[in-house]
Amino acid sequence: MTEGPAAGPRFVLGVDSGGSGLRVALARVASGSAAEPCGVVASDEPVPTTGGGIDAGRLVARLLPAARRLLAEAGGSRVVAGCVGAAGMQTLGGRLRAELPEALATGLGARRLVLAADVVTGHVGALGGRPGAVVAAGTGLIALGLDGHHWRRADGWGHLLGDCGGGSWIGREGLTAALRAHDGRAGGSAALLARVEAVLGPAAGLPGLLYPRSDRPAWLAAFAPEVARCATAEPPDPVSVAILRAAAGEIAATAAAVCPPVAEPVIALTGGLLRLGEPLLRPLREELAARLPAATLVPAAGDPLHGALTLAARAAAGPLGLPEEPGLLSVHEVPAHDGRVAAR
Amino acid sequence: MTEGPAAGPRFVLGVDSGGSGLRVALARVASGSAAEPCGVVASDEPVPTTGGGIDAGRLVARLLPAARRLLAEAGGSRVVAGCVGAAGMQTLGGRLRAELPEALATGLGARRLVLAADVVTGHVGALGGRPGAVVAAGTGLIALGLDGHHWRRADGWGHLLGDCGGGSWIGREGLTAALRAHDGRAGGSAALLARVEAVLGPAAGLPGLLYPRSDRPAWLAAFAPEVARCATAEPPDPVSVAILRAAAGEIAATAAAVCPPVAEPVIALTGGLLRLGEPLLRPLREELAARLPAATLVPAAGDPLHGALTLAARAAAGPLGLPEEPGLLSVHEVPAHDGRVAAR
Structure with a gap:
């Protein structure tokens, strides 16, 4: 997996996981803002919640093949950043925070991962990061x-x-x-x-x-x-x-x-x-x-999946420019050549 | 079991079955009105409800020994009438209506049985059968x-x-x-x-x-x-x-x-x-x-168990003098020398 500056288009991944199912989208980024998604994989089946919270393993097992398929269709091989917005992130997201950053770094090359509550991706989707x-x-x-x-x-x-x-x-x-x-x-x-x-x-x-x-x-x-x-x-x-x-x-x-x-x-x-x-x-x-x-x-500019792509594109370009709060919105970085995760 | 006019005191049985448990009371009757109960057996364990409604067999299995114990303590051998007031009688009381009259006639000699919703025994307990x-x-x-x-x-x-x-x-x-x-x-x-x-x-x-x-x-x-x-x-x-x-x-x-x-x-x-x-x-x-x-x-004159005893005493003396309605209040008679039940 290439760790240097990417040649060709740069991609970000957006994920919306909630009670009504799982949606995964890929978008090209240009100068920090996500373009329209180049592809979306949607499923009506929600990611299960167990006693330990949202099942990170099951999410990864469904997310990685979908993301790889979208990448292949778009002619890419890796993503520079991702954002997973999930219902229950605040109270049930412990395993996502523990397991997801490394899994997406290893599986998709994404060294920056944003984890957000679904209300946050909904807000960013609707208002594009503006106050309101x-x-x-x-x-x-x-x-x-x-x-x-x-x-x-x-x-x-x-x-x-x-x-x-x-x-x-x-x-x-x-x-x-x-x-x-x-x-x-x-x-x-x-x-x-x-x-x-x-x-x-x-x-x-x-x-x-x-x-x-x-x-x-x-x-x-x-x-x-x-x-x-x-x-x-x-x-x-x-x-x-x-x-x-x-x-x-x-x-x-x-x-x-x-x-x-x-x-x-x-x-x-x-x-x-x-x-x-x-x-x-x-x-x-x-x-x-x-x-x-x-x-x-x-009117809302976009939906929570749109918000997840916006957050991923911001993370790919630098600081989010939005308040990070535990459980609501956090950025996780995986250093190159090292699997350890640092939550900023 | 004696079928002729009883010598000595005449007894009636009152039962209150609900979500908080089962209570069984015995009272002597004189000229149609129940005296104070001569004994009460109370249990915190509710009678279970199955797919078929309130479990009549389980109710009888707990009710008969309690009634016989109360009769023995009071020096009696049979009851002339009984009243079972139960939560869910309207929607879940089908098996009680089908099985209880004969079981209490056979087991306790009670040839008249009143089946009432708990709200009816509560009403009669509180107001003694008066309108209101x-x-x-x-x-x-x-x-x-x-x-x-x-x-x-x-x-x-x-x-x-x-x-x-x-x-x-x-x-x-x-x-x-x-x-x-x-x-x-x-x-x-x-x-x-x-x-x-x-x-x-x-x-x-x-x-x-x-x-x-x-x-x-x-x-x-x-x-x-x-x-x-x-x-x-x-x-x-x-x-x-x-x-x-x-x-x-x-x-x-x-x-x-x-x-x-x-x-x-x-x-x-x-x-x-x-x-x-x-x-x-x-x-x-x-x-x-x-x-x-x-x-x-x-003020309420008495509680639902008191109401059940009042209804049993009225049934022992003749017509209830209260409106009978399916599921809410019904009188069941078991003819002598014959197990068949007639709902009036």
Whole structure:
């Protein structure tokens, strides 16, 4: 493996590992910025988590063949730097930090490896490393802010402790309102009850449908589109409108908690919850304008895989120019002729 | 076994089977009303539920020896009637309805057996068969109303679909408010965050403490006393006060949904949540007064085991005088000299 300056194109590797699968991308770099990826290998199968955390061996075993295939297709033989963004990096990433740098140095020639939490690759993908706040809203909800010196997180506590305003939160509120109507309790929604009965069957059967499942948050979140549907019916269901207004308030409060104190902050929203569309986005713009009047809502420039490639390209060129924090973002260097790893 | 009119005292059997164990009581009856139990056998071990529902064979195997021991101690040889109140009777009680009447006729001479949901024995225990509403508030929350002709249920949907105002609901609201403060989101409570850190450790560890558990509702409910504690601190924590006020509103709304439309209805509150005391009971009295101004809050006369004995004594004397509904309350008669069971 060549250790001197590379002749021809220089490549970086980006990896996005999460609950919905594993994606590996290769990109050419030019003057420190990643070009569009020259190839992507995607799999729906997540990397398993064992008692010891994310299984580094299984990740490497899937990553190396994919990377080598992409390199061969692009006419390259090694990568100068890589970035692995992974869900659970903070709490479950111990083995990745211990094993991945050397494995990628040995297997792909990558002497610099960035390890990042998925919220960080999401932030860099959305805002390209600029200061600002990124809200990732899907089944759960988490926000990450960057002020140039620090990352700041809010929520992301899961469906029983937070994720306020996310998909499972909206779905749970909708189902609860349907059952209020079923019982004759105050605050119920006959419209939502009708949708429950149409898509899930008799209300009495709901506990038996939900509680035996292991993917309860996702099951709850699957009802969120019904809330949006009732909120835009003619006439609109006022309970559904209120649920989405409350969700918008929660999302705006979470964004405000991490938004950097700069003159004109930018905020990007990412994730599947945006597919609820205007019934959520209209109150969300209003709530954001009320809480963060100076902020500009911008479209996300790219996704977490794009963010991983950006971080890898920055690492290939020199310092990241972003705050490194244990578990959130770290750069690992493997000296030439020596397998030892140094975390900077 | 004597089938003619019994000489000497007549006995009835009451059974309370639920998630916290099994209790069996024997009482002498006089003119249709049960006296105080002459003996109780209690076990902390719940009767198991299998794929086919509550395991009738296991219940009988534990119930018969306990009943015979109580009979022997009281100087009796048979019971004239029994009542089994069980959690899950509605959805999981099929095998009890199929097997229990004959088993208790054969084993104890009981030719009339009442099968009741635990909410019904709770109602009869609390109000003695009078019309009114009973709210059972523990980890979960369910209300049952009786207007003389019908039972009416509200909530009891479990921690992800309802149980609004119950222990896990209050605990979850408290923990969420603590994490809002941790994140710097609006609506947080520094007082609750301090209690989280004192009793559960660093906030960052909460997801790891909660999500691996199978008893998540109970774990959430265990934090409810901390909310009551913060609500009565000097000065009171306004977020905790608001959580208990909201819980009181939910409980009152649930009671109102089942309260019979009579001139002066009675309402009883039962269950472990009452141990939160005045921080919950004060707003609850106010919310009930606002929603049900004609209703009188009465102390529960007895517990579900007491209710089971009352139902057994009524069955021994003649018709129950209460609405029988499949799964909620049914009387099963086993004719003499014949093992066949007739559900009335």
